[in-house]
Amino acid sequence: MKITVVGAGAVGATCADNIARKELAEEVVLVDIKEGLAEGKALDMFQTAGILEFDTRITGSTNDYSKTAHSDVVVVTSGVPRKPGMTREELIGINAGIVKTVTENILKHSPNAIIIIISNPMDTMTYLAWKNSGIPKNRIIGMGGILDSARFKGYLAMELQCSPNDLHAVVIGGHGDTTMIPLIRHATLNGKPVTSMLSPEKQKQIVADTMVGGATLTKLIGTSAWYAPGAAGAILVESIVRDQKKVFPCCVYLEGEYGQKDICMGVPVVIGRNGWEKVLDYELNNDEKEMFAKSADAVRNMNEVLSTLDVNA
Numbered sequence: 015m016k017i018t019v020v021g022a023g024a025v026g027a028t029c030a031d032n033i034a035r036k037e038l039a040e041e042v043v044l045v046d047i048k049e050g051l052a053e054g055k056a057l058d059m060f061q062t063a064g065i066l067e068f069d070t071r072i073t074g075s076t077n078d079y080s081k082t083a084h085s086d087v088v089v090v091t092s093g094v095p096r097k098p099g100m101t102r103e104e105l106i107g108i109n110a111g112i113v114k115t116v117t118e119n120i121l122k123h124s125p126n127a128i129i130i131i132i133s134n135p136m137d138t139m140t141y142l143a144w145k146n147s148g149i150p151k152n153r154i155i156g157m158g159g160i161l162d163s164a165r166f167k168g169y170l171a172m173e174l175q176c177s178p179n180d181l182h183a184v185v186i187g188g189h190g191d192t193t194m195i196p197l198i199r200h201a202t203l204n205g206k207p208v209t210s211m212l213s214p215e216k217q218k219q220i221v222a223d224t225m226v227g228g229a230t231l232t233k234l235i236g237t238s239a240w241y242a243p244g245a246a247g248a249i250l251v252e253s254i255v256r257d258q259k260k261v262f263p264c265c266v267y268l269e270g271e272y273g274q275k276d277i278c279m280g281v282p283v284v285i286g287r288n289g290w291e292k293v294l295d296y297e298l299n300n301d302e303k304e305m306f307a308k309s310a311d312a313v314r315n316m317n318e319v320l321s322t323l324d325v326n327a
């Protein structure tokens with residue numbers, strides 16, 4: 015198995031590190047446009063192999079995609095991260111050009127790769143990558159919902175004083191501060207609805223905290239987060255390469271599911287060796303359906319910005 019991570023910045027390097035430690039592939043290739051960065055981080059990371067006892071080779075490349083040839087999975091994290099006060103949406107102009115060029119380069123050398131998009135605004139970047147590449151829809155997956163759900167579980171676990179691993183809690187919809195939908199009605203602690211354990215005010219607060227989870231970190235750190243985004247990218251890769259068939263909320267191209275068409279948005283999907291294999295129907299109530307439709311409107315507005323840029327989407 016060979017996995018490429020494009021963008022050797024904070025998220026890309028963390029993702030590659032997680033992939034290597036989990037030994038998800040024989041080889042991980044890190045690519046970056048900045049001279050020497052990917053090579054340096056790859057070398058540093060590989061030098062942890064003798065300490066952490068993993069056997070994955072990690073190599074770096076400055077924009078030479080021939081080194082990525084025959085990758086099974088490619089994770090795209092290249093782009094500009096958020097600065098405090100900046101929304102994911104404001105990144106669109108810069109990151110669209112980057113994501114377009116990167117996906118073209120990847121597919122030249124790995125025409126059968128499954129592509130994971132992490133670059134923001136992720137829903138629009140996933141849509142752009144799919145439209146622009148013309149590859150089967152199951153091979154383009156946006157990673158946002160796994161991260162948002164992990165943050166949702168984190169806030170729930172802090173409030174309920176429980177393990178986040180005993181929680182089932184899912185965020186669907188867009189991957190934006192105002193477009194994501196933490197499905198609190200569906201969230202359970204070992205099968206028991208969390209709504210039976212939290213006051214309506216607390217529930218509201220946890221949902222609100224989850225929605226601005228990324229912005230909270232950006233404000234604290236001064237740039238957007240990387241530990242959870244990188245780890246979330248790696249568990250998505252794991253379910254693909256190990257064909258685990260895990261159910262994750264991922265951004266995929268919808269053709270009528272959840273009432274939406276011609277859009278990439280977060281819905282629960284089965285992830286296996288073929289990429290995303292099936293969308294699950296979570297039977298939303300009317301309020302949740304309305305939130306999903308509103309979220310879709312916002313994502314669609316963002317996608318329309320693509321037509322004003324020179325990216326052919």
Ligand code: APR
Nearest residue numbers: 021022023024025026046047048091092093094095133134
């Ligand atoms: N090809 C390859 N790498 C590129 C390109 C390109 N065309 N353009 C930029 N990069 C690289 C940068 O050189 C940088 O090393 O992408 C890397 C991005 O890393 P960071 O600036 O550290 O950003 P990071 O925090 O990793 O976020 C990356 O993930 O979560 C999202 O919103 C975030 O879109 C952002 C992305």
